[in-house]
Amino acid sequence: MSESLxxxxxxxxxxxxxxxLTASVPGRAAAAGPDEAPSGPSEAREVDVAIVGAGLxxxxxxxxxxxxxxxxxxxxxxxxxxxxVWTVDAADGTPVNWGATFVGPQQTRILGLAKELGVGxxxxxxxxxxxxxxxxxxxxxxxxIPAVDLGSLLELNTLMSRLNGHASSLDxxxxxxxxxxxxxDAQTFYTWIRTNARSTQTHKLLDLACLSLFxxxxxxxxxxxxxxxxxxxxxxxxxxNTGNAAQEQQFDGGSQRIPxxxxxxxxxxxxxxxxxVRRVVTDGDRTIVHGDGVTVSAKRVIVAVPPPMIPRISFExxxxxxxxxxxxxSPMGSVGKAVAVYDRPFWRAKGLTGQATSDTGPVKITFDxxxxxxxxxxxxxxxxxxxxxxxxVTSLADRRAAVLEQFTTWFGPEAASPKEYLDVHxxxxxxxxxxxxxxxxxxxxxxxxxxxxxxEGALHFACTETATRWSGYMxxxxxxxxxxxxxxxxxx
Amino acid sequence: MSESLxxxxxxxxxxxxxxxLTASVPGRAAAAGPDEAPSGPSEAREVDVAIVGAGLxxxxxxxxxxxxxxxxxxxxxxxxxxxxVWTVDAADGTPVNWGATFVGPQQTRILGLAKELGVGxxxxxxxxxxxxxxxxxxxxxxxxIPAVDLGSLLELNTLMSRLNGHASSLDxxxxxxxxxxxxxDAQTFYTWIRTNARSTQTHKLLDLACLSLFxxxxxxxxxxxxxxxxxxxxxxxxxxNTGNAAQEQQFDGGSQRIPxxxxxxxxxxxxxxxxxVRRVVTDGDRTIVHGDGVTVSAKRVIVAVPPPMIPRISFExxxxxxxxxxxxxSPMGSVGKAVAVYDRPFWRAKGLTGQATSDTGPVKITFDxxxxxxxxxxxxxxxxxxxxxxxxVTSLADRRAAVLEQFTTWFGPEAASPKEYLDVHxxxxxxxxxxxxxxxxxxxxxxxxxxxxxxEGALHFACTETATRWSGYMxxxxxxxxxxxxxxxxxx
Numbered sequence: 001m002s003e004s005l006x007x008x009x010x011x012x013x014x015x016x017x018x019x020x021l022t023a024s025v026p027g028r029a030a031a032a033g034p035d036e037a038p039s040g041p042s043e044a045r046e047v048d049v050a051i052v053g054a055g056l057x058x059x060x061x062x063x064x065x066x067x068x069x070x071x072x073x074x075x076x077x078x079x080x081x082x083x084x085v086w087t088v089d090a091a092d093g094t095p096v097n098w099g100a101t102f103v104g105p106q107q108t109r110i111l112g113l114a115k116e117l118g119v120g121x122x123x124x125x126x127x128x129x130x131x132x133x134x135x136x137x138x139x140x141x142x143x144x145i146p147a148v149d150l151g152s153l154l155e156l157n158t159l160m161s162r163l164n165g166h167a168s169s170l171d172x173x174x175x176x177x178x179x180x181x182x183x184x185d186a187q188t189f190y191t192w193i194r195t196n197a198r199s200t201q202t203h204k205l206l207d208l209a210c211l212s213l214f215x216x217x218x219x220x221x222x223x224x225x226x227x228x229x230x231x232x233x234x235x236x237x238x239x240x241n242t243g244n245a246a247q248e249q250q251f252d253g254g255s256q257r258i259p260x261x262x263x264x265x266x267x268x269x270x271x272x273x274x275x276x277v278r279r280v281v282t283d284g285d286r287t288i289v290h291g292d293g294v295t296v297s298a299k300r301v302i303v304a305v306p307p308p309m310i311p312r313i314s315f316e317x318x319x320x321x322x323x324x325x326x327x328x329x330s331p332m333g334s335v336g337k338a339v340a341v342y343d344r345p346f347w348r349a350k351g352l353t354g355q356a357t358s359d360t361g362p363v364k365i366t367f368d369x370x371x372x373x374x375x376x377x378x379x380x381x382x383x384x385x386x387x388x389x390x391x392x393v394t395s396l397a398d399r400r401a402a403v404l405e406q407f408t409t410w411f412g413p414e415a416a417s418p419k420e421y422l423d424v425h426x427x428x429x430x431x432x433x434x435x436x437x438x439x440x441x442x443x444x445x446x447x448x449x450x451x452x453x454x455x456e457g458a459l460h461f462a463c464t465e466t467a468t469r470w471s472g473y474m475x476x477x478x479x480x481x482x483x484x485x486x487x488x489x490x491x492x
Numbered sequence: 493m494s495e496s497l498x499x500x501x502x503x504x505x506x507x508x509x510x511x512x513l514t515a516s517v518p519g520r521a522a523a524a525g526p527d528e529a530p531s532g533p534s535e536a537r538e539v540d541v542a543i544v545g546a547g548l549x550x551x552x553x554x555x556x557x558x559x560x561x562x563x564x565x566x567x568x569x570x571x572x573x574x575x576x577v578w579t580v581d582a583a584d585g586t587p588v589n590w591g592a593t594f595v596g597p598q599q600t601r602i603l604g605l606a607k608e609l610g611v612g613x614x615x616x617x618x619x620x621x622x623x624x625x626x627x628x629x630x631x632x633x634x635x636x637i638p639a640v641d642l643g644s645l646l647e648l649n650t651l652m653s654r655l656n657g658h659a660s661s662l663d664x665x666x667x668x669x670x671x672x673x674x675x676x677d678a679q680t681f682y683t684w685i686r687t688n689a690r691s692t693q694t695h696k697l698l699d700l701a702c703l704s705l706f707x708x709x710x711x712x713x714x715x716x717x718x719x720x721x722x723x724x725x726x727x728x729x730x731x732x733n734t735g736n737a738a739q740e741q742q743f744d745g746g747s748q749r750i751p752x753x754x755x756x757x758x759x760x761x762x763x764x765x766x767x768x769v770r771r772v773v774t775d776g777d778r779t780i781v782h783g784d785g786v787t788v789s790a791k792r793v794i795v796a797v798p799p800p801m802i803p804r805i806s807f808e809x810x811x812x813x814x815x816x817x818x819x820x821x822s823p824m825g826s827v828g829k830a831v832a833v834y835d836r837p838f839w840r841a842k843g844l845t846g847q848a849t850s851d852t853g854p855v856k857i858t859f860d861x862x863x864x865x866x867x868x869x870x871x872x873x874x875x876x877x878x879x880x881x882x883x884x885v886t887s888l889a890d891r892r893a894a895v896l897e898q899f900t901t902w903f904g905p906e907a908a909s910p911k912e913y914l915d916v917h918x919x920x921x922x923x924x925x926x927x928x929x930x931x932x933x934x935x936x937x938x939x940x941x942x943x944x945x946x947x948e949g950a951l952h953f954a955c956t957e958t959a960t961r962w963s964g965y966m967x968x969x970x971x972x973x974x975x976x977x978x979x980x981x982x983x984x
Contacts, residue, residue, distance in 0.1 A: 182711075185711060186680055186682040186683065186710075186711035187679070187680060187682070187683050187711075188678055188679060188680060188683070188934050188935075190678040190679070190934075191678065191679050191680070191683050216935070217935050217939070218678075219674075219677060219678035219679075219714075219934050219935040220821075220933070220934060220935040220936075220939070222711075276806075278770070278806075308820050311804060311925075312803060312804060312806075314768075314770075314804075318920075318922045320885075320920075321826075321881070321884045321917065321919035321920040321926075322881060322884070322885070322919075324919070324925055325823065325824070325826060325881070325919055325925065325926055328800050328820075328823035328824065328925060328926070329712075329823045329933075331817065331820035331821045331933070332817070332820065334813075334817060385939075386939055389813070389814060389817070389939060389940065392813045392814070393812075393814070425813065427813035427814075427816070427817055428810075428812075428813040430810045433803075433816055433817065433820060434813075434817055434820070441712070441821075441823070441933045441934070442680050442682075442711050442712060442933070442934060443680075443708070443709050443711040443712040444712075447709070447712070447877075447878055447881060448881065
């Protein structure tokens with residue numbers, strides 16, 4: 001299985017060598033056979049627990065239930081395991097994370113899992129100065145304090161403290177229970193920023209923080225969800241920083257090695273790939289999961305997919321109105337990633353970390369994601385929110401030109417000629433609909449409370465969005481898997 | 493067909509005679525045969541245009557294309573035509589509109605259509621005083637001016653003028669193009685109300701207006717969409733009022749007579765009911781619509797379902813990222829309707845219109861929806877937003893008791909003993925997911941612009957949400973159908 005998973009890594013990759021500009025647009029996933037499968041023969045399985053989705057949550061749950069002596073089967077729509085953890089190989093074989101990339105020392109669950117599986121980590125390159133590109137001017141600065149005027153800095157500091165303070169009052173398992181929750185859920189983060197900060201520099205920096213965390217503009221998210229996210233991680237600083245924070249480390253060989261090794265441990269026979277689940281039918285004490293080419297009969301089913309993917313399945317009996325409407329109110333963020341591979345990370349020799357922030361797109365945030373060896377040099381740019389929407393409808397040639405122009409302005413002329421340019425557009429992927437995380441809309445958290453994770457009959461629900469610690473991260477996905485496995489174990 | 497449609501009207505109706513309280517909860521729609529159909533034989537059709545959805549939009553388009561000499565076939569998930577236009581019969585045969593009910597003199601498209609089909613209208617009873625129940629106190633008032641202090645009234649008047657003024661600056665075909673659109677899209681209506689009004693009475697009245705128009709709380713909707721809605725209708729007053737406004741009239745025999753007659757004109761053979769469309773596959777110059785039990789091959793396909801229903805279909809090739817993400821950001825409102833049938837409209841003799849507004853639920857707005865003859869008396873209560881969420885998880889006995897207690901407080905002891913109590917919960921209907929209309933979330937209109945109605949290959953999209961005049965209403969549904977029919981006619 002490991003081999004076939006690795007072969008599939010290049011699926012969907014929009015790649016062009018430096019001399020090979022093509023006009024191909026990052027496409028919608030070539031749907032894995034829904035056209036053929038319904039008419040083809042369907043393999044029948046019978047297990048204790050069927051799991052929909054082979055992301056970190058589903059695989060964690062499957063692994064834990066198997067260790068407890070339960071029989072499991074995982075059905076996955078993509079032709080690979082990992083879900084939002086997806087690593088592709090650049091032309092020279094360098095692993096590039098299209099999905100979840102970074103891990104911080106506070107994220108003990110995913111770090112523990114990686115250690116158990118023998119997947120090492122290395123530190124994200126973070127020595128030197130960062131680049132800031134605001135109002136057409138390039139500046140550099142050291143550490144985490146951006147190059148803005150003192151007044152804006154003080155204001156930013158005050159507001160970050162206020163956000164951390166509000167967040168600390170939340171119960172991450174019931175953020176709706178805080179007395180001020182309704183007020184916080186009734187306003188967008190955009191409104192809160194403009195109400196509380198006078199400096200347009202502060203507005204810009206907090207808008208950028210929002211983009212970098214959620215891949216949505218600050219008007220697309222309620223304050224309450226920002227506060228929940230901060231609470232679930234610990235502080236805004238631990239979310240945003242690199243050293244001793246969420247961007248500190250990366251996994252040797254790419255993040256997807258973790259789900260690949262988990263799937264390999266489950267066994268070839270326990271995961272069906274390229275099998276989008278279309279229907280889940282409960283009849284008496286059995287529930288049947290209908291994927292393309294496979295039918296799994298189980299006592300319990302774990303639906304381990306992000307909120308916007310849940311209602312794409314036909315459930316019989318139907319989902320509760322509360323869960324269905326909450327899923328309607330939890331859209332995925334909008335994100336692309338643009339990567340340039342160079343012979344070496346040339347910016348390091350210039351005293352630059354490779355981290356940049358910009359107030360103009362398509363790329364507004366960059367990171368050095370070179371392998372631990374330092375060779376080749378890999379520069380990654382996030383394309384978030386409105387930029388991602390516009391990025392998704394331009395040609396590969398235009399995307400490449402726009403991104404490399406930005407990299408050149410920020411890091412120097414060497415950036416213009418990478419060995420390879422590649423990018424991905426998550427919004428276009430049929431089985432993802434966006435990334436990195438679903439964002440509950442204003443009023444949804446207080447209106448629907450815990451409806452997302454509530455079991456319904458034989459159905460259980462888990463994803464990084466249901467986590468209470470590092471929700472939205474790999475660590476949260478593992479926590480969600482552990483919680484649902486315990487829940488199902490107790491119900492069996 | 494007309495006969496079978498009428499028979500199906502009682503589907504999903506949670507009904508209990510006065511003496512027959514049952515514990516049944518308004519259920520998720522008994523899914524129309526997805527379990528059987530995929531394995532059963534599928535009828536194959538070949539037409540010029542396939543239409544997904546037999547609501548007013550789909551039927552208008554089908555009718556217009558047929559009149560232009562095109563062959564059409566309509567595939568509908570429900571076991572009835574009408575979509576959000578749905579009339580059931582009370583035990584005594586009185587038609588009760590579960591869905592769209594009212595029509596105003598400005599709504600010339602739907603009125604013209606009704607006239608053409610021979611469906612008459614009658615005036616909503618509007619003589620006497622309205623009831624207002626705020627802070628536990630019952631007051632009555634005449635006309636459209638609520639019973640609040642003068643300061644609040646003046647403030648309300650100022651704010652309504654301001655909303656109308658802002659709205660008038662919008663192009664209803666491109667609300668995102670207004671220079672202030674981004675600012676208006678970045679804040680919730682809740683925020684706008686609290687920023688602009690000091691009186692809590694004003695807050696309450698505008699929150700209630702929001703609930704009554706969209707069935708969402710004011711925190712669940714951006715200001716820009718409220719303004720678009722006002723613009724598309726003409727003014728806030730024409731949306732909210734009864735006389736000479738959107739609630740002025742009702743259709744003899746129930747609104748669903750219109751789609752029923754339209755379907756009858758199309759012919760028995762042109763509509764397949766109980767056939768949820770699962771997949772739509774374009775291959776060369778034909779597109780195949782796969783419904784349960786029917787497969788329609790067409791040159792063009794009109795997807796005439798509300799935004800949250802669109803992505804429940806698997807499209808090959810996939811939907812554009814823009815349309816798919818906009819649909820993720822356009823949840824349906826949350827709404828139930830509770831109806832009590834009395835021998836006579838006893839409130840009329842007391843000098844009451846039967847119209848009440850309340851600041852406590854489950855019912856916050858009522859209307860006299862008795863037939864034009866005035867017999868029997870039918871009182872209808874809207875259960876909107878948060879109230880609808882809570883209503884949906886209580887028993888029929890509890891719902892009946894709560895609603896009749898409210899009706900009794902407002903209209904007198906006679907209200908306690910109806911001939912029949914019935915209710916519906918749209919959020920629980922698998923093929924609707926809520927009602928009356930999809931609400932774009934903050935940032936969506938400016939972020940995704942016209943993506944909802946943009947054709948994609950052989951696919952065209954229309955629903956009342958794509959209308960520019962009376963969007964969200966029956967009139968808008970007809971307009972949307974006319975527009976898409978012209979678009980498809982030109983493309984064929």
